[in-house]
Amino acid sequence: MIRRSRLDITIEILNIAMHGAKKTxxxxxxxxxxxxANGYISMLKEKELIEQRxxxxxxxxxxxxxxxxxxxxxxR
Known part of the structure; x- marks a missing residue:
């Protein structure tokens, strides 16, 4: 099993949230x-890469x- 980097996970979350997504x-x-997910979302919100409405x-x-x-x- 290949372990993903923080960058890989961050990019994946940003892709998922492109058109709006719930935490689930x-x-x-x-x-x-x-x-x-909470940790990544907090970090992305802090850096203004993601917003929550x-x-x-x-x-x-x-x-x-x-x-x-x-x-x-x-x-890659």
């Missing part, structure tokens, strides 16, 4: 548990730019 969708889509998380414009640059820089 993020947890299942990124294949992480709720506690880990009611119970819906959405990737911000800054988050979209970050995701595109990070995806390009990944070595």
């Amino acid at each position: 969708q993020i947890v299942y889509g990124a294949n992480i548990n709720s506690t880990i 009611d119970r819906i998380f959405r990737t911000t414009d800054k988050g979209r730019e970050y995701k595109e640059i990070a995806s390009e820089l990944q070595l």
Whole structure:
């Protein structure tokens, strides 16, 4: 089993939240548990890469730019 990096998980969460997603969708889509999701969501909100309205998380414009640059820089 290959372990994913923090960057991989961050990009996955930003992808899931592009069109709006509830926390449950993020947890299942990124294949992480709720506690880990809380940490990532808090960090992304703090850095203004994701925003929350009611119970819906959405990737911000800054988050979209970050995701595109990070995806390009990944070595695979």
